[in-house]
Amino acid sequence: MPSNQTSPSSDARASARIAVIIPSYKVTRHILGVIAAIGPHADAIYVVDDSCPDGSGRYVQQHCTDPRVRVLFNPVNLGVGGAVMAGYAQAIADGMDVLVKIDGDGQMDPALMDDFTLPILHGEADYTKGNRFFDLEDVRAMPRVRIFGNAVLSFMSKISTGYWQIFDPTNGYTALHAAVASRLPFDKISRRYFFETDMLFRLNTVGAVVLDVPMQARYADEVSGLRIRKIVGEFLVKHLRNGVKRVFYSHYLRNMSIASLALPLGLVMLGAACVYGGYHWVHSAQAGVATPAGTVVLSAALLMGGLQFLLAFFAVDMASVPVRPLHLTASVRRQRGVLQQQQDPQAGRAQP
Template sequence: MNAPDNLPVNHPLTPASRDAADAVAVVIPSYKVTRHILGVIAGIGPEVARIYVVDDKCPDGSGAFVREHCVDPRVVVLEHAENQGVGGAVMTGYRAAIADGARVMVKIDGDGQMDGSLIPAFIGPILAGEADYTKGNRFFNLERLGAMPPLRLFGNAVLSLMTKLSSGYWDLFDPTNGYTAIHADCARYLPFEKISKRYFFESDMLFRLNILGAVVADVPMDAVYGDEVSNLKISKIVTEFFTKHVRNFGKRIFYNYYLRNMSVASIELPLGVLLTLFGAGYGLSHWIASARSHVETPAGTVMLAALPVIMGVQLILAFLAHDVASVPRRPLHKKTLYRSTP
């Protein structure tokens, strides 16, 4: 990351201070946020060496607005020729930050919902070698949840459950939280071209990170809602999110339990599903036949239907217990550093 000329010795872009800051970069997707973007930039502390504002074909010309009104020398404005969504904007920022030598990249929104003073809390676990990726969790402080609209509260709870299943990170919550940080050595392994570019971006990132075996940690933060306007329409993304979660769940199970490794859990899941479906189907067909003939179902038939269901459910629960225990615990970027050590 090259610093501009004639900067003060203690400026975040000078070589000495950059070493102390471990080359932290911030990526800000910019779309219809001209009212808030300058305040967001001003709230970013000296621990950050470079700020990438990515104008995602903003109709308000936020990129030109930042160039004209922002005097912070850390700011670099990147522009898309066409709108790519929040995920596409973040990937553009990641690529630029990695190319400039960033070690940790923080993503915050430009609408003022995310407190820039929390950046040290997000990069701390990564720089300490405890995590590859950190994300905000607005549900940690239960006393402050009153600030979150009820519909978002319910929606996040449902999305969290689906994301746990599809991503395999059972110890995380608030999956759609866009306040994140990632180690560059971990980001280099991500298939940028395959990650969802729209509103499914955060959930898809977790799925991709689990496939890599990256360690992800939640960072407590408060929910903040002001006069920002959300471009997310819940009614339009429910079906899309559900379909993509099912797809990612299937991929994760195949990759982690059959392609890369096999264990007892690889047998428990399909056998449990088959037994449950057989028992349920067998019992339902005999129940319908008995109802039509007005003849009570024999006890032996009931047991023959119930036993596979009981066994199947137990096997599925055993698989889930194994899956919960398999959450990655050793940071990926530490493994990368070990491999690169002469």
């Protein structure tokens, strides 16, 4: 067996095909500059016009001469997630190996693309994403509302996705190995602003390795449609839903450990402490008498015991982050090869 079937090598890196996906919606002022800044390492560029009212897709077709560019059109507006997944699907069908997503508004520097693709090509990760919070000087330059919003969303994301080591979950500068993308349920992934976070949840369910990449965002005259106050409630509900699903999948369906016992015990003890202690506190207050010492001690013991069990659960959960890249496993690589051969027998034989 050739060695490049078990781990990426310099030969695999040289032969890997890299695609850039650019969702296009009201970015006519910036998109040509973004495309022009994409270096020669990209083999294909997919501009996905998400039913843009400004006709940005047609604008690219008329003014861009880069032979790598292909414009796709969504007949209806599907949101950023729908546009990206349309680009993913076409890139996978064309036999691409690494799928890089860059926004068309100029906030993301295409010159950083190697920082996102090399960890995947070197077998260190399945999915890389940007993190704008590594450099304190860069953080000071960010709008305060973005700092606060991302801090809140990052904390919720850690619980719902299981990737405790990452930050800035809504960052849209990402790269994904095509073999891992082929295993994701595109029809179930959120298509709008929750897309990046929902992607992380789906990646955890298949055991993909995710890596943060330090980057600097650029804020100029671009217009963002994201309003933190409008999406906090929606995000909270979706994080709760995904968190419950992830815990069930990770600690009860696919595997069981001490965390599987610690979580229910912790929740039951905390609930008992709140109900038992709260009832007696209210009863004593109404009667105008002191709460018996035994009642206080028992409530405190239940509370402390519940907290200890929950901390034990989180300790195990944090240690359960995937560490072996999924795209290196033989079954995934075989599946990828079979899919490519079904789509194009010649391209399938040409892949490493």
